[in-house]
Amino acid sequence: MIPEIGHFALALAFAAALAQGPALYAAARADDERLAAFGRRCAYLALGAVGLAFASLAAAYVASDFSVLNVYENSHSQKPLIYKFTGTWGNHEGSMLLWALILALYGGALARQARAIPADLHRLALGTQGLIAAAFLAFMLFTSNPFERLLPAPPDGADLNPLLQDIGLALHPPFLYLGYVGFSVPFSFAVAALIRGRADSVWARLVRPWALAAWSFLTVGIALGSWWAYYELGWGGWWAWDPVENASFMPWLAGTALIHSIRVVERRDALKGWATLLAIAAFSLSLIGTFLVRSGVLTSIHAFAVDPERGVFILAILFAAVGGSLTVYALRAGSLAPTGAFAPASRETALIANNVLLAAACATVFIGTFYPLFVDVATGERISVGPPYFNMVFTPIAALAMALAAAGALMAWKRADLRALARRLAPAGAAALVAALIVAVVAEREKAAGAGWVALCVWLAGGALADLAGRVKLFGAAPGAAARRLAGLPRAAVGAALAHFGLAVFALGAAGVGLWRTEEVRLMKEGDAAHVAGYAVMLASVENTTGPNYLAERARFEARKGARETTLISERRYYPVRGMQTTEAGIRSQGGGDLYVSLGENATGEGWAVRLYFNPFVGCLWWGAGLAALGGALALSDRGRAPARAARGAAASPRAAAAEAPA
Incomplete structure (x- = not known):
């Protein structure tokens, strides 16, 4: 009976999501609060129904109910209890149910923010969330039903893939999906901004926490996956540029560019069109990763689905989401013209260069991942693009981005003093030179090339520390005063410095394993x-x-x-x-x-x-990733009351509301 309850709950969630989108779009068009309230209730109903469906499937796994086909194919009575429960998402149908649950959680959280967001923006964004949820719930109901019965029930199950019976991989998918699905909210805000023809500093302040949350979760998810691969597969490595690994790395790169571009929108009312495009790209790449893993195009430990019908359905969702959003962008991006001005030597310019490099890095990964698939479809020839390509093409771009990040974080907004910047970066430069000399002397001759990479890591870490030292006037005041200033700094500034420092630590780990193993x-x-x-x-x-x-x-x-x-x-x-x-x-x-x-x-x-x-x-790989994610979470916590105050003042005076929010 419990599986039937779960199946009914899925159908109810689909009906609620299907009503949510049109109701909120109509409410935005007609400025009808009653329709908007109905749409919000639909979001809550969808969340409750998907939660009930997930609990039903989890109960079937814990109870070893082998009359449910999904449980029979992925569980066994002798399996430890923890892996019975985590086996709920250790398969195609269960993992898509987890995806739908997280999507509903984000939709419910967004629905609760109705009073803190301008009404038209909130209705359009939440309506878009409803359409996304309806598409994935339809995919589950029509092609991937996790509650299909198997009668008579077998005496025992076929067990879960042994590689998935591990705590690292049990935690990896939830965090990964929190990142993947989290980018749906910036995507929905971007579509809403394009429809309404306005993306201002208020919009950026509202999008930024969602983007930071998704980026932080995705960072943890990718790190957990690499940690699992390191200790479980017995190959001694942590990253192989596998297409499934790349599927999660591409939205991470786009998301990194997004959270940096949003800062420019906040401060200078510039890059609005670019920021909305990045929000679309981050979620679109998440969907592309889902297509790769779930369509059967790839053979992998992660690739649960091999049914072409499922692949076609996901492809249809992909075309609708990506094609529809890009069409809206093409029609409406002209209404997001920038108004802010800044000098060539400024933090804004550094952030733009950062975005260009991140976009180029993402493009290299995309090409290396999909080129073999395109060749296979076009000619039938099977080729592979492996680590030599990615190391040769991606690494120089990443190095440039790291070098620029250290300087960009110390540059002033609007116009930077390059002499002052050089003085602040001098200690980091000196430390990097000393580190390079030490490595060149100590390392074996054929591996001394790593001196440059170690110097880059020290440079980036030094830049992050110099940023904090300058903010607290570390060398110009008593230690007690510096400590008090550090405690009083905006958490967003401390989080950014911590994330950059974590990236430097991570890069040192990558260099150590790659060069001196x-x-x-x-x-x-x-x-x-x-x-x-x-x-x-x-x-x-x-x-x-x-x-x-x-x-x-x-x-x-x-x-x-x-x-x-x-x-x-x-x-x-x-x-x-x-x-x-x-x-x-x-x-x-x-x-x-x-x-x-x-x-x-x-x-x-x-x-x-x-x-x-x-x-x-x-x-250092996992310590660095943890520090970077912690930096994102710290920046996320520095929201204060700015979004709510800005939203309340947006209708009367968008510029005044933006000025009121803290820098």
């Missing part, structure tokens, strides 16, 4: 030793063990470097129900990096294939 692969028997990065690693023992729903070979390694000793455990697991194997790597963080051991097969009886790595600075 050492690797040893060999066959090892018990008692054998191998050497990597100065460590002597001995295979002490291999024993068979049993888990809740798997069998495993567990290897114990003893590693020694000087007086330092450590033990690492690596496993090869076999899941009988699925007939699949997985690898659990043994990892120990040691000073400047990770010692990483992965146990392979003993196929010939001559010993186990063992991979040993030392990954310098690899922890």
Whole structure:
């Protein structure tokens, strides 16, 4: 009975979303508050109904109700309870239900802000959210029903893909979807601004928190995915420029450009057309990523759907959303003419250059991801575009963007004093030069090229610290006064500096793994030793063990470097129900990096294939991503009362409302 309740709730949510869009569009056109109130109630009803549907599916998973086809195909009675629950979204139908739930949550949150947003803007944006929700709920009802019955019920299930039975990948999709779907709100605001023919500083202040939230969630989601790939797949890497990885990276790049361009709209009433286009692009790229993963075009651990009907349906949603929004943009972008002026040497110019570089970086990833698909469709020839292309094309653009970010954050609005800028950046430049010299001397000759990249990381981190030091007058006042100023700084300024510092830390981790990783692969028997990065690693023992729903070979390694000793455990697991194997790597963080051991097969009886790595600075990858996301969250929290005050004053005096809001 519970699955039938969930199915009915989905149908109810679809009906509510289908009514929400037209009602709110009509309310905006006729300025009818009763219609607007009806549309808001539809948003709340859709949220409650999708929540009930999700709870119904989760209950079926926890109870191991194998009369539900989705549960049978993706669960097993012996699976640990935590993975029974997270298995709710570890499949195509369940993941789309999670997508719909998050979309409804954003719609409900937007509906609650009716009093804080100009009426016409709110109605148009919430109406657009309703149309998006209706499209995805229709996709679920007509092609991806998660509540389809299987009668008679089998005695047990087919189990979840073992690679998904991991806490890292259990957390990865919710955060990723919070980012993907979060960009739907800036998208809806952009469409609303184009329809009404106005995008001003009030609009920018209202869009900015949603963009920051989506960007922060997406940052965490991507970082969790790379962390899972690092420790679970046994390959010692964290990023491979896989098309599915790129599908999440492209909206992140567009979203990064968006949150920077919105600042220019806020401060100088410029880049309005560009900011709306970026809002459209960020969500459109999220939809494109959904098409890649769900259509069956790609074969991947993430690609649950292989039904062409589903791919055609998602493609139709993609064409409607992207094509429709770009058509509106083409017709109405001329009404968003900029009015602000600024000098060539200014923060505005730096942010524009930043946007150009981010857009170029996104384009390189897009081309590298889709070119093989276009070639396959056009000629039938299968080619691949791998890391050499991305490293050669993307890395220089990223380096330029990082170099510019350090200077741009210290430049004044409207007109910058370049001499003062040089004085403030001098310590960062000196630190970068010293770091480059140290790396050039210490590193091996063929790897000394990393000196430039390390210098760039220090430059960016130094620029972020110089920004905060200048704001608190660190070297011109007593430490106590500087600390008080730091506590009183706008959280948006501290968040921006923290995000830039986090990016520098992340880039240092990427450089360490990419340039100075050492690797040893060999066959090892018990008692054998191998050497990597100065460590002597001995295979002490291999024993068979049993888990809740798997069998495993567990290897114990003893590693020694000087007086330092450590033990690492690596496993090869076999899941009988699925007939699949997985690898659990043994990892120990040691000073400047990770010692990483992965146990392979003993196929010939001559010993186990063992991979040993030392990954310098690899922890910086996730610490840096965490700092960047924390910076975004800190900036998000610095909303104060500005949006509400600005919205209340927008009808009477948009310029006065913008001036009233804090800088």
